[in-house]
Amino acid sequence: MVSLDGMMTIMRMALTAAPSLTILVLLRESIIQHRPDILDVDNRVRPIDIDEMRSEYDFVIIGGGSAGCALASRLSENPAFSVLLMEAGPDEPLLTDLPQLFPLFQRGPFDWAYTTEPSDEYCLGMINQRCRWPRGRVLGGSSVLNAMMYIRGNRKDYDQWASLGNPGWNYDNILHYFKKMEDVRDPKLRGSPYHGVGGPISVEHYRFRSPLADVFMHALGEMNMINPYGDFNGKSQLGFTYPHGTLRNGLRCSANKGYIRPVWHRSNLHVLMNAFVHKININPETKVAESVTFEFDDDGKMRFVKARKEVILSAGAIASPQMLMLSGIGPAEQLEEFDIDVIYDSQGVGSNLQDHVAASGVSYTIDNKVTGHKLSQLIPQLMTTRNVQTFVDKKDGYFYASPICEIMGYMNTKYQDPKEDWPDIQMFLGSYGYTSDGGMIGRLGSGISFENFADVFEPILYEDSYMIMPLLMRPKSRGRLFLQSNKARIHPKIFANYFQHPEDLARIVEASKFMHSISHTRIMKHLNATLNLYSWRNCPDEEYLSDGFWACMARFYSQTIYHPVGTCKMGPRNDPYAVVDPRLRVYGVKGLRVVDASIMPRIPSGNTNAPTMMIAEKAADMIKEEHAHYGNGYY
Numbered sequence: 001m002v003s004l005d006g007m008m009t010i011m012r013m014a015l016t017a018a019p020s021l022t023i024l025v026l027l028r029e030s031i032i033q034h035r036p037d038i039l040d041v042d043n044r045v046r047p048i049d050i051d052e053m054r055s056e057y058d059f060v061i062i063g064g065g066s067a068g069c070a071l072a073s074r075l076s077e078n079p080a081f082s083v084l085l086m087e088a089g090p091d092e093p094l095l096t097d098l099p100q101l102f103p104l105f106q107r108g109p110f111d112w113a114y115t116t117e118p119s120d121e122y123c124l125g126m127i128n129q130r131c132r133w134p135r136g137r138v139l140g141g142s143s144v145l146n147a148m149m150y151i152r153g154n155r156k157d158y159d160q161w162a163s164l165g166n167p168g169w170n171y172d173n174i175l176h177y178f179k180k181m182e183d184v185r186d187p188k189l190r191g192s193p194y195h196g197v198g199g200p201i202s203v204e205h206y207r208f209r210s211p212l213a214d215v216f217m218h219a220l221g222e223m224n225m226i227n228p229y230g231d232f233n234g235k236s237q238l239g240f241t242y243p244h245g246t247l248r249n250g251l252r253c254s255a256n257k258g259y260i261r262p263v264w265h266r267s268n269l270h271v272l273m274n275a276f277v278h279k280i281n282i283n284p285e286t287k288v289a290e291s292v293t294f295e296f297d298d299d300g301k302m303r304f305v306k307a308r309k310e311v312i313l314s315a316g317a318i319a320s321p322q323m324l325m326l327s328g329i330g331p332a333e334q335l336e337e338f339d340i341d342v343i344y345d346s347q348g349v350g351s352n353l354q355d356h357v358a359a360s361g362v363s364y365t366i367d368n369k370v371t372g373h374k375l376s377q378l379i380p381q382l383m384t385t386r387n388v389q390t391f392v393d394k395k396d397g398y399f400y401a402s403p404i405c406e407i408m409g410y411m412n413t414k415y416q417d418p419k420e421d422w423p424d425i426q427m428f429l430g431s432y433g434y435t436s437d438g439g440m441i442g443r444l445g446s447g448i449s450f451e452n453f454a455d456v457f458e459p460i461l462y463e464d465s466y467m468i469m470p471l472l473m474r475p476k477s478r479g480r481l482f483l484q485s486n487k488a489r490i491h492p493k494i495f496a497n498y499f500q501h502p503e504d505l506a507r508i509v510e511a512s513k514f515m516h517s518i519s520h521t522r523i524m525k526h527l528n529a530t531l532n533l534y535s536w537r538n539c540p541d542e543e544y545l546s547d548g549f550w551a552c553m554a555r556f557y558s559q560t561i562y563h564p565v566g567t568c569k570m571g572p573r574n575d576p577y578a579v580v581d582p583r584l585r586v587y588g589v590k591g592l593r594v595v596d597a598s599i600m601p602r603i604p605s606g607n608t609n610a611p612t613m614m615i616a617e618k619a620a621d622m623i624k625e626e627h628a629h630y631g632n633g634y635y
Contacts, residue, residue, distance in 0.1 A: 026385065027391070030391075031094050034393075045139060053272060054082070060291075060305055060312070063088075063313065063596065064260075066140070067595050069141070071619060074621075078268075079267075084305060085269070086277060091256075092254060099252060104441055114135055115133065124555050124556045128449075131560055140255050141316065157171075179199070181196070182195060182201055205247075206242075212375045216466075223521060229241075238410050241408070242408075282327055310623070315596065318567070320567065321349045321492075322492045350483075353496070356563045357472050357475065357498045358469045361456070362516075362531065364519055367464075375466075377436060406429060406431050415506065438461060443457075569598075579599075583622050599615065
């Protein structure tokens with residue numbers, strides 16, 4: 001039941017939403033009329049008509065997200081292969097191209113809208129104490145909903161993968177695939193041995209920055225924390241700088257835009273949207289994946305498509321393990337509970353769940369009397385017809401910004417050996433907080449309850465402010481998925497288990513203290529940067545600014561940064577929890593492979609979108625090799 005304060009917040013949000021909605025309508029109409037580069041009529045994917053779809057293909061790919069798009073593009077390079085890419089959602093909408101608007105599409109029709117199970121240990125300030133886990137239900141998948149940060153992870157992440165019994169996945173081997181997928185457009189990085197040009201995914205700096213971005217860099221310069229290379233994907237991650245994004249001419253470069261739009265017209269590639277997969281059909285005697293059962297456009301009619309060579313599961317770290325279990329591959333005790341015939345008892349399916357938990361709720365106000373103008377991005381002042389015109393006519397301005405992370409950085413806590421160059425904390429510095437938009441968008445994405453918003457954030461609504469989010473890079477805690485039905489449309493239960501290992505919370509506490517120290521730099525003192533004191537209402541029994549205070553804040557505002565991985569772990573056969581082998585073939589069956597973030601044995605030290613596409617690039621070469629057609633020159 002919502003409290004009186006919560007009801008007042010809901011009413012205030014409703015009253016303040018109308019002007020922004022009006023601007024969004026104007027923005028969309030202006031794009032239709034004046035931005036043919038965003039409309040991209042000639043290149044947008046035209047899906048295969050259901051009545052023209054073939055009854056069988058060499059490769060049937062389930063999931064048109066970051067991995068599925070990359071894989072379909074690369075496999076269809078061989079004209080001897082026929083490829084079907086199946087996506088449950090529609091094409092990406094126009095407004096997702098605009099970096100500023102990325103949170104707007106979470107919890108809507110393009111999002112699977114997963115939530116974790118309630119917990120008394122984390123997400124305490126969220127609705128029903130559940131964390132929201134957005135996942136893309138759209139062609140391009142989560143690369144259409146994410147914040148577009150282009151981070152590959154650390155060299156040691158991939159060397160660790162190889163050391164766990166996965167030959168060929170060490171950094172020196174996979175760097176080639178990162179470079180192959182990349183078209184770096186930052187002139188400072190062209191010619192770098194760490195970067196590539198001409199690939200399908202464009203990489204640039206964000207086009208627009210608020211005045212706070214340079215303020216942040218000045219403060220971090222005082223602390224000697226600037227990354228000297230201006231590149232987190234090069235020689236060293238440590239330090240802070242302006243991040244790169246998967247951007248093309250300032251706009252989102254999704255996996256769909258990069259990989260599928262240029263090639264969808266190939267005669268051997270069919271793309272089927274609005275195709276909801278219910279099951280992979282595996283012959284119980286031969287243990288071969290033979291076909292896929294799916295529903296088209298929610299019409300209730302079950303259809304089948306055969307795979308001559310392989311079914312490839314690229315549905316992501318939540319849906320891929322769920323689909324394996326529904327198809328008879330998973331922990332036998334779970335399958336039997338829901339009357340699913342056990343094809344192969346694979347205990348690792350759904351386990352090993354990892355995510356980069358963030359502590360997201362700490363805001364700092366700025367005394368803008370010092371500057372005479374606003375430094376942060378306050379949405380009511382920026383959602384204007386003038387900014388729409390600037391975007392449309394000059395291809396610049398506010399809608400090209402990524403306010404949640406104008407500056408990014410990596411740091412070591414006291415728990416991490418600095419000699420390793422393997423920082424354990426990533427940090428986002430944003431010119432935007434939960435109060436900047438009146439609680440309409442940021443609050444919606446994170447799932448903060450109306451009561452908590454009214455209690456903690458409403459008192460500083462629309463004040464000039466900023467937010468810093470520390471993210472834990474390599475958690476020791478492990479989550480798990482459990483089926484709760486034998487129906488594909490019923491989401492599995494998600495137990496994130498954030499902070500299950502005490503060291504995870506201890507690292508976040510140390511990062512939070514560093515975060516607070518930024519407010520003590522000369523430039524931030526000059527701006528009178530002040531922690532939102534109302535945050536203490538969450539933790540009244542803790543000494544202000546003590547370790548207990550910061551731990552309490554992390555438990556209240558635990559937030560995913562959209563990086564669940566690991567639930568179909570890659571590993572050697574002697575690992576009882578390995579689901580796929582180092583060539584991503586599912587143990588216990590034939591003709592079935594998993595290619596997405598779920599195969600990661602350990603989560604990389606950074607945003608997971610680029611590593612997911614790297615996995616698909618490498619998988620495509622392995623598949624081509626295994627199904628070689630020597631007669632036409634493909635290996």
